[in-house]
Amino acid sequence: MIDEKRLVEKAVAAMKNAYVPYSRFRVGACALASDGSEFTGCNIENASYGLTICAERVALYKAYSEGKRDIVALAVAAEVEEPVSPCGACRQVILELAGNAVVILSNRDGSRVMRTTPGELLPYGFKL
Ligand SMILES: O=c1ccn([C@H]2C[C@H](O)[C@@H](CO)O2)c(=O)[nH]1
Ligand SMILES: [Zn+2]
Numbered sequence: 502m503i504d505e506k507r508l509v510e511k512a513v514a515a516m517k518n519a520y521v522p523y524s525r526f527r528v529g530a531c532a533l534a535s536d537g538s539e540f541t542g543c544n545i546e547n548a549s550y551g552l553t554i555c556a557e558r559v560a561l562y563k564a565y566s567e568g569k570r571d572i573v574a575l576a577v578a579a580e581v582e583e584p585v586s587p588c589g590a591c592r593q594v595i596l597e598l599a600g601n602a603v604v605i606l607s608n609r610d611g612s613r614v615m616r617t618t619p620g621e622l623l624p625y626g627f628k629l
Pocket of ligand 2: 555556557587588589590591592
């Protein structure tokens, strides 16, 4: 059974490493692979704003770069009162790299969470 609460705690903890000198908006994520390995991510901004990468994509790219493709769950947390809503770019990446995962969206401290799926986040998403 997936310990969703623990995964959310890891996503919340990952927020502390966010590099956010421009937005000051911290986001954290934690991807869980089927073998139990976990990959955290945070958002990393850049003075050339478009080069910024979101926490969700950092976590998933870390997992894939370590050869872990069977992602069973992805938790995302951000400095908001209500569960964070991932951006469109991340929805596209989540659909392709973690299409079967349960996605758990959280607020800043895990006190408000919602569960969803990649297909629910991006209906009719682009696929090749
Ligand atoms: O789902 C999201 C939405 C935004 N951000 C980041 C990008 C940027 O650093 C900051 C403000 O958009 O939040 C994420 O990491 N994930
Ligand atoms: Zn994003």
